[in-house]
Amino acid sequence: MYKPNFKTILAFLLIFFTSFTFAQKKFTVVLDAGHGGSDNGANRNYSDLGLVQEKHVTLGIVLKLGAMLEKNKEFKVIYTRKIDEYPSLTDRTNTANRSKADLFISVHVNSSPSRSATARGTETFVQGPAQNRENLEVAKQENSVIYLDEKDKETFASYDASSPESLIALKLQQSKYLENSLIVGSFVEGNFEKSGRFSRGVKQENLHILRRSAMPSILIETGFVNNYEDAAFLNSEKGQMETAENIYKAIIDYKKAVDRKTGAQIVTKKPEPEKPAEVALKNDFRILLMTMPVKYNDGDPELKGLNYILPIKENGLYKYYYGVTNMASVKDINLKTAKDAGFRNSYAVGFMPNQKLSIGYYNIEVYVGKDKLSANSYILQTLKDVDRNKSNGMFYYTYGKVYTLEDAVKLQKELEDKGIKNTVIQKNFK
Incomplete structure (x- = not known):
């Protein structure tokens, strides 16, 4: 039977502890x-x-x-x-x-x-x-x-x-x-x-x-x-x-x-490569839920309990968008949330951040109704230069003029802070 000598044991231990280190x-x-x-x-x-x-x-x-x-x-x-x-x-x-x-x-x-x-x-x-x-x-x-x-x-x-x-x-x-x-x-x-x-x-x-x-x-x-x-x-x-x-x-x-x-952080095998960190997308993505001729306010049953809805009015129709993100994973989560809520035909729409309209502008629709606003209404008392139009027996009041969606969202928020709620961003092609 082979008996290792002291030098062999010492060499083995040295290799072992060196490898451990x-x-x-x-x-x-x-x-x-x-x-x-x-x-x-x-x-x-x-x-x-x-x-x-x-x-x-x-x-x-x-x-x-x-x-x-x-x-x-x-x-x-x-x-x-x-x-x-x-x-x-x-x-x-x-x-x-x-x-x-x-x-x-x-x-x-x-x-x-x-x-x-x-x-x-x-x-x-x-x-x-x-x-x-x-x-x-x-x-x-x-x-x-x-x-x-x-x-x-x-x-x-x-x-x-x-x-x-x-x-x-x-x-x-x-x-x-x-x-x-x-x-x-x-x-x-x-x-x-x-x-x-x-x-x-x-x-x-x-x-x-x-x-x-x-x-x-x-x-x-x-x-x-x-x-x-x-x-x-x-x-x-x-x-x-x-x-x-x-x-x-x-x-x-x-x-x-x-x-x-x-426990001790000892490397026993080659670690699996980590997945690369998610990279932000160039565009912002919103989920288009539906396009309707009717305006719905926050909390309306037609919105199926979803919050953070952004309606944008185009050519007389209201497009209802849910959420905004530039991360692909979050976009997928938002789309699944929309479909689970009942919007089966919803899909993601890309928006270029801070892109100016080449034709037209955005403004804020602050009131729509059959009756004309009185001169002492809160909206007209609070805001100057409100535009009024009448079409098909309805009065439309709009405010402001900006050229990017981000500026329109900011303007809408400013109006909300002043107590003017349930407004809609309107995209004008002229």
């Missing part, structure tokens, strides 16, 4: 220092601190955080930027998605809408439906950078964060990451609070940079630039180091939690 999948963290280059982000000039700029604070924190992680052999760190430059939001999220990262962290500095210094503290955002008007201000501020880059304009500009279709897409894309995003976010805010910072908590909001990241993702607002104490803290080496340490500890705790839940 290489089989370990490193935990990949993408660190995103918000803004940069021509995009200064939030900033405030103080007599003693000088100009405090978000782009410099975020880079300082991220570089310190990255250095801590790089000392730990269990982590692989990828930066969206390491210098004062501006990568587009598309570039940032593509970097994270292509690296198949385990965690995406975007670091920012907050600013309250007014120049008041009363707002203070940290808050961490995860992707999700808006929670309140205050969060909306953060979303507007962070999402506004799409207008700085042509690639971002094309990728993000047609996305309406408040539309139900976008929330469906959001649910499909982000639900499996939301729980873990909330966990790491709570660790971050918990550490800030323990170190003496005022924590505003973990919140959900529709943020483009999180929406496009196919992994657990958080956006950390490390303080308010227009609060002197926050600004002084974040502008200092000590403050940036303490902030980085708190985030680092949160990442460590999060990885431990993931490892406990999923």
